[in-house]
Amino acid sequence: MKPSAVSADNLPQAPYYLPQGREVELFRHAHHNQLPVLLKGPTGCGKTRFIEHMAAVLDRPLYTVACHDDLSASDLVGRHLIGDGATYWSDGPLTRAVREGGICYLDEVVEARKDTTVVLHPLSDDRRMLPIERTGETLQAPPEFMLVVSYNPGYQNLLKGMKTSTRQRFVGLRFDFPDPERERAIVAAESGLDDERVGPLVELARDLRNLKDHDLEEAPSTRLVVHAAVLVRDGFRPAEAARSALVEPLTDDEETAMALMEVVDAVLGQ
Ligand SMILES: Nc1ncnc2c1ncn2[C@@H]1O[C@H](COP(=O)(O)OP(=O)(O)OP(=O)(O)O)[C@@H](O)[C@H]1O
Ligand SMILES: [Mg+2]
Numbered sequence: 001m002k003p004s005a006v007s008a009d010n011l012p013q014a015p016y017y018l019p020q021g022r023e024v025e026l027f028r029h030a031h032h033n034q035l036p037v038l039l040k041g042p043t044g045c046g047k048t049r050f051i052e053h054m055a056a057v058l059d060r061p062l063y064t065v066a067c068h069d070d071l072s073a074s075d076l077v078g079r080h081l082i083g084d085g086a087t088y089w090s091d092g093p094l095t096r097a098v099r100e101g102g103i104c105y106l107d108e109v110v111e112a113r114k115d116t117t118v119v120l121h122p123l124s125d126d127r128r129m130l131p132i133e134r135t136g137e138t139l140q141a142p143p144e145f146m147l148v149v150s151y152n153p154g155y156q157n158l159l160k161g162m163k164t165s166t167r168q169r170f171v172g173l174r175f176d177f178p179d180p181e182r183e184r185a186i187v188a189a190e191s192g193l194d195d196e197r198v199g200p201l202v203e204l205a206r207d208l209r210n211l212k213d214h215d216l217e218e219a220p221s222t223r224l225v226v227h228a229a230v231l232v233r234d235g236f237r238p239a240e241a242a243r244s245a246l247v248e249p250l251t252d253d254e255e256t257a258m259a260l261m262e263v264v265d266a267v268l269g270q
Pocket of ligand 1: 016017018019020041042043044045046047048049050152178186190222223226
């Protein structure tokens with residue numbers, strides 16, 4: 001990951017992030033007004049990079065939690081551990097973020113167990129409280145603390161949808177694949193590949209995204225275009241790089257892969 005040459009605050013440390021719209025301003029105002037934020041969008045479209053960038057720009061520690069179907073409230077809040085014959089309390093990432101006035105980012109929050117709602121609800125409305133049941137403590141979140149959650153609407157099923165009462169606590173930002181000009185800039189910056197060779201890879205990704213009749217689970221992301229560009233930069237033929245970086249990660253079905261390779265060859269040449 002490259003440091004951004006010109007980040008909003010001239011913080012050389014902020015990871016590079018090219019805005020797609022007004023998300024940087026919206027996020028700043030949400031933070032300033034102590035509003036929690038929900039990021040939604042397909043895989044590989046810059047949600048994680050955005051939050052890393054914003055944490056650096058706002059100069060807040062970032063605690064990222066990858067949610068999974070076994071993730072419980074105590075994984076977030078903390079638990080008693082045993083060491084040297086005694087038990088002691090260990091803060092979870094959410095508690096640490098609250099204590100330090102940091103940003104807690106719950107990635108794929110819809111995966112988490114439902115009991116997490118109990119801690120997320122009082123923290124994400126105007127109470128901004130974190131009750132720690134096991135120790136009897138209740139923390140009041142400082143103004144700098146921010147809760148951010150993300151999910152990919154495409155992966156949702158009926159059971160896993162987010163409760164309305166949870167969704168309605170958040171300011172929502174929708175992410176999508178960038179327009180071609182921005183995507184070229186991102187891929188060039190991330191891979192170091194020159195503009196002339198980035199152009200056809202971006203064009204290819206757009207053509208693949210437009211293929212509606214193949215049952216691809218999800219469209220190729222900017223992340224995959226960056227991977228292809230890195231391979232081309234290292235000397236691989238564009239079509240070869242595209243097969244490994246763009247086609248194989250998208251499908252296991254050989255026929256579909258062959259159909260995708262036809263598009264690759266048409267855009268990039270054999
Ligand atoms: N706007 C952007 N600015 C800079 N880099 C970007 C941007 N969008 C995408 N990227 C590039 O795409 C890669 C993937 O982005 P990121 O990891 O943020 O996706 P994500 O939305 O968090 O995906 P997932 O849902 O799979 O976690 C980044 O590592 C970066 O190289
Ligand atoms: Mg991510």
